Amino acid sequence: MMLEKRKLLFCFGLLLAMFVACMSPQILVAAPAVQPESGPTVVIIKQMHFDPHDVTVKVGGTVEWKNEDIFTHTATADDGSFDSGPIAPGTSWKTTLTHAGQIAYHCRPHPNMTAQLTVKGGGAEANTSGAGAAGSSEKAASLKWTPPTLPQEIHPILVNFTAALLPLAFLSDVLGRIFKRQSLHNAAFWTIVYAACITPFTAAAGWWWRLSLGANLPAKLITVHEWLGTATVFIFIGLGLWRWSIHKRGIPPTVAYLVCALLAVLALVYQGSLGGAMVFGR
Amino acid sequence: MKNMFLAGLIAGAMLLGPAAGRAHAQAPTDPQIAGIVQTANQIDINLAKLALKKSSNSQVKEFANQMISDHTALEKSVADLAKKLGVTPEPSATSKQLKRQAAEESKKLRSLSGKAFDQEYASHEVAFHQTVIDAATSTLIPDAKNAELKSAIQGAAPLLQGHLEHAKQLEQSLKSGS
Numbered sequence: 001m002m003l004e005k006r007k008l009l010f011c012f013g014l015l016l017a018m019f020v021a022c023m024s025p026q027i028l029v030a031a032p033a034v035q036p037e038s039g040p041t042v043v044i045i046k047q048m049h050f051d052p053h054d055v056t057v058k059v060g061g062t063v064e065w066k067n068e069d070i071f072t073h074t075a076t077a078d079d080g081s082f083d084s085g086p087i088a089p090g091t092s093w094k095t096t097l098t099h100a101g102q103i104a105y106h107c108r109p110h111p112n113m114t115a116q117l118t119v120k121g122g123g124a125e126a127n128t129s130g131a132g133a134a135g136s137s138e139k140a141a142s143l144k145w146t147p148p149t150l151p152q153e154i155h156p157i158l159v160n161f162t163a164a165l166l167p168l169a170f171l172s173d174v175l176g177r178i179f180k181r182q183s184l185h186n187a188a189f190w191t192i193v194y195a196a197c198i199t200p201f202t203a204a205a206g207w208w209w210r211l212s213l214g215a216n217l218p219a220k221l222i223t224v225h226e227w228l229g230t231a232t233v234f235i236f237i238g239l240g241l242w243r244w245s246i247h248k249r250g251i252p253p254t255v256a257y258l259v260c261a262l263l264a265v266l267a268l269v270y271q272g273s274l275g276g277a278m279v280f281g282r
Numbered sequence: 283m284k285n286m287f288l289a290g291l292i293a294g295a296m297l298l299g300p301a302a303g304r305a306h307a308q309a310p311t312d313p314q315i316a317g318i319v320q321t322a323n324q325i326d327i328n329l330a331k332l333a334l335k336k337s338s339n340s341q342v343k344e345f346a347n348q349m350i351s352d353h354t355a356l357e358k359s360v361a362d363l364a365k366k367l368g369v370t371p372e373p374s375a376t377s378k379q380l381k382r383q384a385a386e387e388s389k390k391l392r393s394l395s396g397k398a399f400d401q402e403y404a405s406h407e408v409a410f411h412q413t414v415i416d417a418a419t420s421t422l423i424p425d426a427k428n429a430e431l432k433s434a435i436q437g438a439a440p441l442l443q444g445h446l447e448h449a450k451q452l453e454q455s456l457k458s459g460s
Contacts, residue, residue, distance in 0.1 A: 048440035070355040071441065072348070089355070109348045110444025111451060 040064035040094050043115070045073050045087070045107075050115035057097055059121050060152055060213060064094035073113065078104040096213050098152075151209035158202035159275065165195035166236070166268055169243075170261045173253045189247040192261075196240030203233045217278055225274040232271060235264050309425040310374055316364045317371035318380070318422065319435065322414050323357040325384040326407075332391055333403050342400045345407070345452050349445065356438055363434050376417075401456050407449035415442045 040062040044051045046069050057063055065075045067087045075084040075093065081103060084093040097103075100121030107113035148154045169191035176184030206229050210222060239261060246253050253261075310318065330349035333342055364371060387406055394402055418435055426432040 047437055048444060070359055071352045107444070109352070109448055110441065111447040112440060112444045 042066055043075070045069050045075075045113075048110060048113055050075075050105075050107075050113060053115045054118065055115075056118040056120060059098060059100050059119055060096065060150055061119070062094050062096045063117060064092055066092040071110075073110065074108040075105055076108045078106060083108075098213050098217060151205050151212055155202065155205040155209050156279075158198065158205055159272070162195060162199045162202045162232075162236075163268060163272055165191050165198070166239075166261070167265050169195060170258070170265055173258060173261070177252055177258075185247075185252055188253070189243055192236075192240050192243045196236045199236040200233050203229050221274050221278050225271065225278065228267065228271050228274070232264070232267065235267070239264060310376065310421065311372070312367075312426060312428050312431055313369050313372040314374035314377070315422050315426050315431065315435070316360060316369050317373055317377045318417070319360050319438075320357065320371045321373075321377040321380050323353045323360070325380060326353045326410065327357070329384070329388065329391070329403070329406070329410075332388060333399075336391070336395060336399050337403065338396075339400050339456070341452055341455060342403060345404075345448060348448070349407070352441060352445065356441065360434065363430060367428055367430060369428070369431070397456070401453070404449060404453040404456050408446065408453055411442050411446040411449055415439065415446060418442065 041055055041057050041064070043055055043063060043065045045065055045067045048069065048071070050065075055063060065073075065084060065087060067073055067089050070089055072086045072088050074086060075082070075095075077083065081099070082095045082105075084095070087093045097117065097119045100119050103117045103119065105115060105117065148157060169188045172184045172188035172191060176182070176188060207226065210217065210226055239257075242257055242260075243253065246257060326349050330346040330353075333346040334350075337343055337346070391399060391402060391406075418439055422435050423432055423439075426435060
Protein backbone atom coordinates (compact mmCIF):
# COMPACT_ATOMS: atom_id res chain seq x y z
CA MET A 1 0.00 0.00 0.00
CA MET A 2 2.81 2.36 0.95
CA LEU A 3 4.58 1.48 -2.27
CA GLU A 4 1.38 2.12 -4.23
CA LYS A 5 1.10 5.58 -2.73
CA ARG A 6 4.72 6.38 -3.54
CA LYS A 7 4.28 5.25 -7.11
CA LEU A 8 1.21 7.39 -7.44
CA LEU A 9 3.04 10.41 -6.10
CA PHE A 10 5.93 9.69 -8.45
CA CYS A 11 3.56 9.60 -11.43
CA PHE A 12 1.98 12.84 -10.31
CA GLY A 13 5.37 14.47 -10.03
CA LEU A 14 6.43 13.14 -13.42
CA LEU A 15 3.29 14.46 -15.03
CA LEU A 16 3.73 17.87 -13.46
CA ALA A 17 7.38 18.00 -14.50
CA MET A 18 6.40 17.07 -18.05
CA PHE A 19 3.99 19.96 -18.30
CA VAL A 20 6.40 22.40 -16.74
CA ALA A 21 9.04 21.21 -19.22
CA CYS A 22 6.59 21.64 -22.07
CA MET A 23 5.58 25.10 -20.98
CA SER A 24 8.86 26.62 -19.84
CA PRO A 25 10.55 26.77 -23.26
CA GLN A 26 7.45 28.57 -24.45
CA ILE A 27 7.77 31.07 -21.68
CA LEU A 28 11.53 31.46 -22.22
CA VAL A 29 11.08 31.72 -25.97
CA ALA A 30 8.11 33.99 -25.58
CA ALA A 31 10.01 36.82 -23.96
CA PRO A 32 12.49 37.56 -26.77
CA ALA A 33 10.27 36.34 -29.59
CA VAL A 34 7.24 38.37 -28.66
CA GLN A 35 9.15 41.62 -28.37
CA PRO A 36 9.77 42.36 -32.07
CA GLU A 37 6.38 40.86 -32.88
CA SER A 38 4.59 43.23 -30.51
CA GLY A 39 6.66 46.28 -31.45
CA PRO A 40 3.96 48.65 -32.62
CA THR A 41 3.39 49.39 -36.28
CA VAL A 42 3.54 53.17 -36.49
CA VAL A 43 1.13 55.36 -38.41
CA ILE A 44 2.19 59.01 -38.63
CA ILE A 45 -0.55 61.62 -38.69
CA LYS A 46 0.79 64.59 -40.61
CA GLN A 47 -0.72 67.33 -42.76
CA MET A 48 -4.22 65.94 -42.43
CA HIS A 49 -3.20 62.45 -43.57
CA PHE A 50 -2.67 59.02 -42.06
CA ASP A 51 0.67 57.76 -43.34
CA PRO A 52 0.87 55.00 -44.44
CA HIS A 53 -2.71 54.85 -45.62
CA ASP A 54 -2.88 51.03 -45.56
CA VAL A 55 -1.33 49.07 -42.75
CA THR A 56 -1.26 45.29 -42.29
CA VAL A 57 -0.71 43.71 -38.88
CA LYS A 58 -1.08 40.26 -37.40
CA VAL A 59 -3.77 39.40 -34.90
CA GLY A 60 -2.34 40.46 -31.55
CA GLY A 61 -0.25 43.16 -33.22
CA THR A 62 -0.18 46.75 -32.00
CA VAL A 63 -0.66 49.88 -34.06
CA GLU A 64 0.53 53.22 -32.77
CA TRP A 65 -0.65 56.57 -34.14
CA LYS A 66 1.81 59.42 -33.72
CA ASN A 67 0.36 62.86 -34.25
CA GLU A 68 2.99 65.02 -35.92
CA ASP A 69 0.40 67.44 -37.26
CA ILE A 70 -0.39 70.83 -35.72
CA PHE A 71 -4.03 69.80 -35.19
CA THR A 72 -5.67 67.38 -32.78
CA HIS A 73 -6.88 64.20 -34.47
CA THR A 74 -8.49 60.88 -33.62
CA ALA A 75 -8.18 57.35 -35.00
CA THR A 76 -11.74 56.05 -34.95
CA ALA A 77 -12.79 52.71 -36.43
CA ASP A 78 -15.79 52.96 -38.75
CA ASP A 79 -17.24 49.85 -37.09
CA GLY A 80 -16.69 51.31 -33.61
CA SER A 81 -14.17 48.63 -32.60
CA PHE A 82 -11.70 51.28 -31.42
CA ASP A 83 -11.62 55.03 -30.82
CA SER A 84 -8.51 56.85 -29.71
CA GLY A 85 -10.26 59.97 -28.46
CA PRO A 86 -8.36 63.22 -29.12
CA ILE A 87 -4.65 62.69 -29.90
CA ALA A 88 -3.07 66.07 -29.26
CA PRO A 89 -0.20 67.25 -31.50
CA GLY A 90 3.07 65.64 -30.41
CA THR A 91 1.38 62.76 -28.60
CA SER A 92 0.49 59.24 -29.65
CA TRP A 93 -2.02 56.48 -28.97
CA LYS A 94 -1.89 52.76 -29.56
CA THR A 95 -4.20 49.80 -29.63
CA THR A 96 -3.84 46.04 -29.97
CA LEU A 97 -5.90 44.27 -32.62
CA THR A 98 -7.38 40.94 -31.59
CA HIS A 99 -9.69 40.14 -34.49
CA ALA A 100 -8.79 39.38 -38.08
CA GLY A 101 -10.41 41.47 -40.80
CA GLN A 102 -10.29 44.83 -42.50
CA ILE A 103 -11.02 47.88 -40.43
CA ALA A 104 -11.60 51.22 -42.11
CA TYR A 105 -10.99 54.13 -39.77
CA HIS A 106 -11.20 57.91 -39.85
CA CYS A 107 -10.52 61.06 -37.88
CA ARG A 108 -13.70 62.15 -36.08
CA PRO A 109 -13.11 65.92 -36.30
CA HIS A 110 -11.92 65.64 -39.91
CA PRO A 111 -14.10 63.07 -41.67
CA ASN A 112 -12.10 63.52 -44.88
CA MET A 113 -9.14 61.82 -43.20
CA THR A 114 -9.61 58.10 -43.80
CA ALA A 115 -7.34 55.05 -43.86
CA GLN A 116 -7.50 51.34 -43.16
CA LEU A 117 -5.98 48.46 -41.25
CA THR A 118 -5.78 44.86 -42.38
CA VAL A 119 -5.53 42.45 -39.47
CA LYS A 120 -4.30 39.06 -40.61
CA GLY A 121 -5.33 36.03 -38.62
CA GLY A 122 -2.85 33.51 -37.28
CA GLY A 123 -3.81 30.07 -35.90
CA ALA A 124 -7.17 29.95 -34.20
CA GLU A 125 -7.94 33.55 -34.99
CA ALA A 126 -8.01 33.12 -38.76
CA ASN A 127 -11.27 33.23 -40.67
CA THR A 128 -13.20 35.60 -38.49
CA SER A 129 -15.56 38.18 -39.87
CA GLY A 130 -14.32 40.11 -42.85
CA ALA A 131 -11.32 37.86 -43.41
CA GLY A 132 -13.04 36.08 -46.28
CA ALA A 133 -10.86 37.94 -48.76
CA ALA A 134 -7.77 36.39 -47.21
CA GLY A 135 -7.68 33.78 -49.95
CA SER A 136 -5.74 30.56 -50.35
CA SER A 137 -2.22 31.92 -49.85
CA GLU A 138 -3.25 33.04 -46.38
CA LYS A 139 -4.63 29.58 -45.62
CA ALA A 140 -1.46 27.92 -46.87
CA ALA A 141 0.63 30.16 -44.65
CA SER A 142 -1.41 29.33 -41.55
CA LEU A 143 -0.92 25.59 -42.14
CA LYS A 144 2.79 25.92 -41.49
CA TRP A 145 3.60 24.91 -37.92
CA THR A 146 5.50 27.32 -35.75
CA PRO A 147 6.05 26.82 -32.01
CA PRO A 148 3.28 28.53 -30.08
CA THR A 149 4.69 31.50 -28.22
CA LEU A 150 1.73 33.81 -27.71
CA PRO A 151 -0.95 33.25 -25.09
CA GLN A 152 -3.61 33.33 -27.80
CA GLU A 153 -1.83 30.35 -29.39
CA ILE A 154 -1.13 28.38 -26.19
CA HIS A 155 -4.52 28.75 -24.53
CA PRO A 156 -6.55 27.14 -27.36
CA ILE A 157 -4.08 24.21 -27.49
CA LEU A 158 -4.32 23.51 -23.76
CA VAL A 159 -8.08 23.95 -23.83
CA ASN A 160 -8.30 20.83 -26.02
CA PHE A 161 -6.81 18.67 -23.26
CA THR A 162 -8.95 20.16 -20.52
CA ALA A 163 -12.06 19.84 -22.64
CA ALA A 164 -11.34 16.21 -23.63
CA LEU A 165 -10.17 14.76 -20.32
CA LEU A 166 -13.06 15.68 -18.02
CA PRO A 167 -15.91 14.28 -20.17
CA LEU A 168 -13.79 11.14 -20.76
CA ALA A 169 -13.29 10.65 -17.03
CA PHE A 170 -17.00 11.05 -16.43
CA LEU A 171 -17.91 8.70 -19.29
CA SER A 172 -15.44 6.03 -18.13
CA ASP A 173 -16.91 6.04 -14.62
CA VAL A 174 -20.47 5.82 -15.94
CA LEU A 175 -19.52 2.95 -18.26
CA GLY A 176 -17.56 1.32 -15.43
CA ARG A 177 -20.66 1.31 -13.23
CA ILE A 178 -22.86 0.01 -16.05
CA PHE A 179 -20.50 -2.81 -17.05
CA LYS A 180 -19.02 -3.26 -13.57
CA ARG A 181 -15.47 -3.00 -14.90
CA GLN A 182 -12.73 -1.89 -12.52
CA SER A 183 -10.40 -1.10 -15.46
CA LEU A 184 -12.80 1.61 -16.65
CA HIS A 185 -12.86 3.14 -13.16
CA ASN A 186 -9.06 3.09 -13.11
CA ALA A 187 -9.00 4.85 -16.46
CA ALA A 188 -11.48 7.42 -15.13
CA PHE A 189 -9.34 8.01 -12.04
CA TRP A 190 -6.21 8.64 -14.09
CA THR A 191 -8.02 10.80 -16.59
CA ILE A 192 -9.42 13.12 -13.94
CA VAL A 193 -5.96 13.36 -12.36
CA TYR A 194 -4.52 14.42 -15.72
CA ALA A 195 -7.33 16.93 -16.15
CA ALA A 196 -6.66 18.41 -12.70
CA CYS A 197 -2.96 18.72 -13.55
CA ILE A 198 -3.30 20.39 -16.91
CA THR A 199 -6.23 22.73 -16.25
CA PRO A 200 -4.26 25.21 -14.09
CA PHE A 201 -1.94 25.70 -17.08
CA THR A 202 -4.90 26.21 -19.38
CA ALA A 203 -6.27 28.86 -17.04
CA ALA A 204 -2.84 30.48 -16.63
CA ALA A 205 -2.48 30.78 -20.41
CA GLY A 206 -6.00 32.24 -20.52
CA TRP A 207 -5.12 34.84 -17.90
CA TRP A 208 -1.91 35.64 -19.73
CA TRP A 209 -3.97 36.27 -22.88
CA ARG A 210 -6.49 38.33 -20.96
CA LEU A 211 -3.84 40.48 -19.29
CA SER A 212 -1.87 41.13 -22.48
CA LEU A 213 -4.74 41.77 -24.88
CA GLY A 214 -7.84 41.71 -22.71
CA ALA A 215 -8.80 45.32 -23.39
CA ASN A 216 -9.96 44.33 -26.85
CA LEU A 217 -11.92 41.23 -25.86
CA PRO A 218 -15.69 41.59 -25.46
CA ALA A 219 -15.98 42.88 -21.89
CA LYS A 220 -19.06 40.96 -20.77
CA LEU A 221 -17.98 37.60 -22.18
CA ILE A 222 -14.43 37.80 -20.89
CA THR A 223 -15.57 38.64 -17.35
CA VAL A 224 -17.70 35.50 -17.14
CA HIS A 225 -15.11 33.41 -18.99
CA GLU A 226 -12.18 34.41 -16.77
CA TRP A 227 -13.95 33.75 -13.47
CA LEU A 228 -15.71 30.59 -14.58
CA GLY A 229 -12.33 29.43 -15.90
CA THR A 230 -10.64 30.16 -12.59
CA ALA A 231 -13.44 28.38 -10.73
CA THR A 232 -13.01 25.42 -13.09
CA VAL A 233 -9.41 25.00 -11.94
CA PHE A 234 -10.56 24.55 -8.34
CA ILE A 235 -13.48 22.35 -9.36
CA PHE A 236 -11.09 20.10 -11.29
CA ILE A 237 -8.61 19.88 -8.43
CA GLY A 238 -11.50 19.20 -6.03
CA LEU A 239 -12.90 16.50 -8.28
CA GLY A 240 -9.41 15.01 -8.69
CA LEU A 241 -8.87 14.80 -4.92
CA TRP A 242 -12.37 13.43 -4.36
CA ARG A 243 -11.83 10.80 -7.05
CA TRP A 244 -8.45 9.97 -5.52
CA SER A 245 -9.96 9.27 -2.11
CA ILE A 246 -12.62 7.09 -3.76
CA HIS A 247 -9.88 5.26 -5.68
CA LYS A 248 -7.89 4.70 -2.47
CA ARG A 249 -10.91 3.10 -0.84
CA GLY A 250 -11.19 0.83 -3.90
CA ILE A 251 -14.91 1.42 -4.40
CA PRO A 252 -16.84 2.54 -7.50
CA PRO A 253 -17.53 6.28 -7.59
CA THR A 254 -20.52 7.47 -5.61
CA VAL A 255 -23.60 8.98 -7.29
CA ALA A 256 -22.84 12.32 -5.61
CA TYR A 257 -19.42 12.36 -7.27
CA LEU A 258 -20.90 11.51 -10.67
CA VAL A 259 -23.51 14.26 -10.38
CA CYS A 260 -20.79 16.80 -9.51
CA ALA A 261 -18.65 15.59 -12.42
CA LEU A 262 -21.64 15.95 -14.77
CA LEU A 263 -22.21 19.53 -13.55
CA ALA A 264 -18.53 20.26 -14.16
CA VAL A 265 -18.87 18.87 -17.71
CA LEU A 266 -21.86 21.16 -18.35
CA ALA A 267 -19.98 24.17 -16.94
CA LEU A 268 -17.11 23.30 -19.27
CA VAL A 269 -19.43 23.18 -22.28
CA TYR A 270 -20.75 26.65 -21.42
CA GLN A 271 -17.21 27.90 -20.80
CA GLY A 272 -16.13 26.58 -24.21
CA SER A 273 -19.04 28.29 -25.95
CA LEU A 274 -18.05 31.62 -24.35
CA GLY A 275 -14.47 31.15 -25.50
CA GLY A 276 -15.61 30.36 -29.02
CA ALA A 277 -17.93 33.37 -29.08
CA MET A 278 -15.04 35.66 -28.15
CA VAL A 279 -12.76 34.43 -30.90
CA PHE A 280 -15.22 33.78 -33.70
CA GLY A 281 -18.17 35.97 -32.75
CA ARG A 282 -21.67 34.64 -32.26
CA MET B 283 -32.62 76.82 -44.78
CA LYS B 284 -33.20 78.70 -48.01
CA ASN B 285 -31.99 81.80 -46.23
CA MET B 286 -28.81 80.06 -45.28
CA PHE B 287 -28.19 78.99 -48.81
CA LEU B 288 -28.66 82.54 -49.94
CA ALA B 289 -26.42 83.80 -47.20
CA GLY B 290 -23.77 81.33 -48.33
CA LEU B 291 -24.11 82.48 -51.90
CA ILE B 292 -23.92 86.12 -50.91
CA ALA B 293 -20.94 85.44 -48.68
CA GLY B 294 -19.23 83.67 -51.52
CA ALA B 295 -20.03 86.42 -53.95
CA MET B 296 -18.87 89.06 -51.51
CA LEU B 297 -15.59 87.33 -50.91
CA LEU B 298 -14.90 86.30 -54.47
CA GLY B 299 -16.55 89.12 -56.34
CA PRO B 300 -14.00 91.84 -55.71
CA ALA B 301 -11.09 89.45 -55.98
CA ALA B 302 -12.34 87.93 -59.20
CA GLY B 303 -13.29 91.32 -60.61
CA ARG B 304 -9.84 92.66 -60.03
CA ALA B 305 -8.07 89.46 -60.95
CA HIS B 306 -6.47 90.99 -63.99
CA ALA B 307 -6.01 94.47 -62.68
CA GLN B 308 -5.11 93.91 -59.01
CA ALA B 309 -4.66 90.49 -57.43
CA PRO B 310 -4.22 90.50 -53.64
CA THR B 311 -0.64 90.90 -52.49
CA ASP B 312 1.02 88.40 -50.17
CA PRO B 313 0.52 90.63 -47.09
CA GLN B 314 -3.15 90.94 -48.07
CA ILE B 315 -3.46 87.17 -48.52
CA ALA B 316 -1.94 86.62 -45.08
CA GLY B 317 -4.45 89.20 -43.77
CA ILE B 318 -7.37 87.36 -45.35
CA VAL B 319 -6.28 84.02 -43.86
CA GLN B 320 -5.83 85.64 -40.46
CA THR B 321 -9.24 87.29 -40.61
CA ALA B 322 -10.97 84.05 -41.65
CA ASN B 323 -9.32 82.22 -38.76
CA GLN B 324 -10.30 84.92 -36.29
CA ILE B 325 -13.91 84.95 -37.47
CA ASP B 326 -14.30 81.22 -37.02
CA ILE B 327 -12.68 81.26 -33.59
CA ASN B 328 -14.93 84.10 -32.41
CA LEU B 329 -18.10 82.39 -33.65
CA ALA B 330 -17.01 79.14 -31.99
CA LYS B 331 -16.54 81.00 -28.70
CA LEU B 332 -20.03 82.41 -29.07
CA ALA B 333 -21.36 78.89 -29.74
CA LEU B 334 -19.65 77.58 -26.61
CA LYS B 335 -21.36 80.32 -24.62
CA LYS B 336 -24.83 79.99 -26.11
CA SER B 337 -25.29 76.34 -27.08
CA SER B 338 -26.08 73.49 -24.74
CA ASN B 339 -25.84 70.80 -27.42
CA SER B 340 -22.82 68.57 -26.80
CA GLN B 341 -22.21 67.96 -30.52
CA VAL B 342 -22.22 71.70 -31.22
CA LYS B 343 -19.86 72.33 -28.30
CA GLU B 344 -17.52 69.59 -29.48
CA PHE B 345 -17.48 71.07 -32.96
CA ALA B 346 -16.90 74.59 -31.60
CA ASN B 347 -14.02 73.37 -29.42
CA GLN B 348 -12.49 71.71 -32.44
CA MET B 349 -12.81 74.92 -34.48
CA ILE B 350 -11.09 76.90 -31.74
CA SER B 351 -8.29 74.37 -31.41
CA ASP B 352 -7.74 73.84 -35.17
CA HIS B 353 -8.03 77.47 -36.22
CA THR B 354 -5.83 78.63 -33.36
CA ALA B 355 -3.17 76.15 -34.50
CA LEU B 356 -3.63 77.26 -38.11
CA GLU B 357 -3.46 80.92 -37.15
CA LYS B 358 -0.27 80.34 -35.22
CA SER B 359 1.35 78.52 -38.13
CA VAL B 360 0.36 81.33 -40.53
CA ALA B 361 1.65 83.97 -38.09
CA ASP B 362 4.92 82.07 -37.68
CA LEU B 363 5.32 81.77 -41.42
CA ALA B 364 4.51 85.46 -42.02
CA LYS B 365 7.07 86.44 -39.41
CA LYS B 366 9.66 84.18 -40.99
CA LEU B 367 8.97 85.60 -44.44
CA GLY B 368 8.91 89.16 -43.15
CA VAL B 369 5.31 89.60 -44.30
CA THR B 370 3.06 91.81 -42.20
CA PRO B 371 -0.60 90.88 -42.72
CA GLU B 372 -2.51 93.75 -44.25
CA PRO B 373 -6.21 94.50 -44.46
CA SER B 374 -7.86 94.44 -47.87
CA ALA B 375 -11.29 94.97 -49.34
CA THR B 376 -11.86 91.21 -49.05
CA SER B 377 -10.83 90.98 -45.40
CA LYS B 378 -12.99 94.00 -44.54
CA GLN B 379 -15.97 92.43 -46.26
CA LEU B 380 -15.39 89.18 -44.41
CA LYS B 381 -15.38 91.07 -41.13
CA ARG B 382 -18.52 93.00 -41.95
CA GLN B 383 -20.36 89.84 -42.91
CA ALA B 384 -19.13 88.08 -39.76
CA ALA B 385 -20.41 90.95 -37.62
CA GLU B 386 -23.86 90.54 -39.16
CA GLU B 387 -23.80 86.79 -38.63
CA SER B 388 -22.67 87.25 -35.06
CA LYS B 389 -25.54 89.68 -34.45
CA LYS B 390 -28.00 87.23 -35.92
CA LEU B 391 -26.67 84.36 -33.82
CA ARG B 392 -26.86 86.45 -30.65
CA SER B 393 -30.57 86.96 -31.25
CA LEU B 394 -31.18 83.20 -31.50
CA SER B 395 -31.13 80.51 -28.84
CA GLY B 396 -31.61 76.79 -28.35
CA LYS B 397 -32.14 74.63 -31.42
CA ALA B 398 -32.52 77.63 -33.72
CA PHE B 399 -29.08 78.84 -32.67
CA ASP B 400 -27.49 75.42 -33.17
CA GLN B 401 -28.96 75.03 -36.64
CA GLU B 402 -28.00 78.53 -37.72
CA TYR B 403 -24.47 78.07 -36.40
CA ALA B 404 -24.04 74.71 -38.18
CA SER B 405 -25.43 76.07 -41.46
CA HIS B 406 -23.16 79.08 -41.22
CA GLU B 407 -20.13 76.87 -40.63
CA VAL B 408 -20.98 74.84 -43.74
CA ALA B 409 -21.38 77.99 -45.87
CA PHE B 410 -18.37 79.72 -44.32
CA HIS B 411 -15.96 76.84 -44.88
CA GLN B 412 -17.25 76.34 -48.40
CA THR B 413 -16.63 80.04 -49.07
CA VAL B 414 -13.13 79.93 -47.64
CA ILE B 415 -12.25 76.79 -49.64
CA ASP B 416 -13.52 78.42 -52.82
CA ALA B 417 -11.54 81.57 -52.07
CA ALA B 418 -8.39 79.58 -51.36
CA THR B 419 -8.57 77.54 -54.56
CA SER B 420 -9.66 80.32 -56.91
CA THR B 421 -7.77 83.30 -55.51
CA LEU B 422 -5.43 82.86 -52.57
CA ILE B 423 -3.42 79.89 -53.83
CA PRO B 424 -3.01 81.03 -57.47
CA ASP B 425 -2.29 84.63 -56.44
CA ALA B 426 0.21 83.95 -53.66
CA LYS B 427 3.66 84.90 -54.92
CA ASN B 428 5.79 83.43 -52.19
CA ALA B 429 6.11 79.66 -52.70
CA GLU B 430 6.03 78.90 -48.97
CA LEU B 431 2.91 80.97 -48.42
CA LYS B 432 1.31 79.26 -51.42
CA SER B 433 2.11 75.78 -50.12
CA ALA B 434 0.98 76.71 -46.60
CA ILE B 435 -2.47 77.65 -47.92
CA GLN B 436 -2.51 74.54 -50.07
CA GLY B 437 -1.69 72.58 -46.91
CA ALA B 438 -4.62 74.15 -45.08
CA ALA B 439 -7.10 73.08 -47.77
CA PRO B 440 -7.59 69.50 -46.46
CA LEU B 441 -8.21 70.91 -42.98
CA LEU B 442 -10.91 73.24 -44.29
CA GLN B 443 -12.36 70.36 -46.29
CA GLY B 444 -12.43 68.28 -43.10
CA HIS B 445 -14.20 71.09 -41.24
CA LEU B 446 -16.71 71.41 -44.07
CA GLU B 447 -17.55 67.71 -43.93
CA HIS B 448 -17.75 67.74 -40.14
CA ALA B 449 -20.02 70.82 -40.29
CA LYS B 450 -22.26 69.06 -42.83
CA GLN B 451 -22.50 66.02 -40.54
CA LEU B 452 -23.39 68.30 -37.64
CA GLU B 453 -26.01 70.12 -39.68
CA GLN B 454 -27.50 66.80 -40.78
CA SER B 455 -27.63 65.33 -37.30
CA LEU B 456 -29.20 68.50 -35.87
CA LYS B 457 -31.82 68.31 -38.59
CA SER B 458 -32.63 64.64 -37.99
CA GLY B 459 -32.62 65.22 -34.23
CA SER B 460 -35.23 67.95 -34.40
